[in-house]
Amino acid sequence: MLFHPMDILIFIAFGLSIWAQFKVKGNFSKWSEVGTSSGLSGAEVARRILDSNGLYHIPIQVVPGQLSDHYDPISKAVRLSENVYYGRSIASISVAAHEVGHAVQDKESYRALVLRHRMFPLVNITSGIAPFLLMGGFFLHQTSLIGLGIILFAAAVAFQVITLPVEFNASTRAKNFMLAEGIIRNHEEKGVNKVLGAAALTYVAAALISVLELLKFVMIFFQGNNEEQED
Template sequence: MLFHPMDFLILIAFGLSIWAQFKVKGNFKKWSEVETKSRLTGAEVARRILDNNGLHHVPVEPIPGTLTDHYDPTVCVVRLSEPVYYSSSIASVSVAAHEVGHAIQHKESYGALTLRHKMFPMVNLTSGIAPFLLLGGFLFQSFSLIGLGIIFFSAAVAFQVITLPVEFNASTRAKNLMLSEGIIWNDEKHGVNKVLGAAALTYVAAALISVLELLKYILIFFQGTREEDN
């Protein structure tokens, strides 16, 4: 079967993912033009929140690119894209605070983040092998290969799903910390929600695509094994 019924749902999820990417870029651009009343840059916001949470040892570094911001748990560094690092816009402080949220999660050994870190080496391996196992299984009509591919692919899907609470929690921390520390005012929350909400939607879409693809492979596997038995 060239087109599986699940493919329609996967296409919808893929469309959602593309739309989410446009929303991220659009909201970031829009709220990058609105300066916060505190006039603090992304770098200053990150440094203040880190210091106030006992993370004086975690440096904040600028990196090239746009939306390349991340927290590196292997060396405990918050890296902010240059537009975020140097700007005092609502978009910049939102992204900076979100990445610091991950640093605080790391400090507190937040469960989902800890599990994600432990899974990463395994997922890095299985996600590379799974497509070849699935492709080989479909080409040679080998359901044992497909089954093994499903097991390997399941690890990558689990990683995507576990990423959701990690990202949502980091955004919630960012909003609460920025308000409590006077980095944003109440009337600036709308912009923060727009920026972080759009980013969260990209993770939801990615997880949804992965889950639907996994369900598709599982359905094909069980359908094929039933036909073999008959």
């Protein structure tokens, strides 16, 4: 089947994903031009929040690229892009505080984060195998292969869905940390919300696409089963 009604929803979700990417870059660029009242850099904000949470041992490292910021739970390090590390803007400190939010989640064994870490090795394998099983099943008209592919693909979808509360919680922590530490004032919350909200939207769009694709495969699977039974 070349076209499925669910494709329309998936196409819309892809459009949302592309729009979200533009929003992330646009908001980061816009709020990179707005300085903070504290005058702190992203690295300084990250260090202050880490220390206030007893995470003195976690280093803050500079990494190449734009918006390549992340927390590495294996090396226990916060890694910030140059613009964020050295930047003294609303955008820079928002991203830095968000990544520190993940470090605090790790310290507190935040359930969704722990589950995501445990799932990662499995999802790394299943996400690579699932497309081949699905394509093979469709090409050979073997619903058993499609079914197995769906099961493996579902693990990857679950991983993306679990990522949502992890990201939203890290953003909430970031804003609360900065307010508590006096790093931002109330009138700066708007910019922080814009930067972090746009980033969160990309995760929502990615999860939505995956869920819709999974539903499409499930519908095709049951349709194939019904056709086999009729034959």
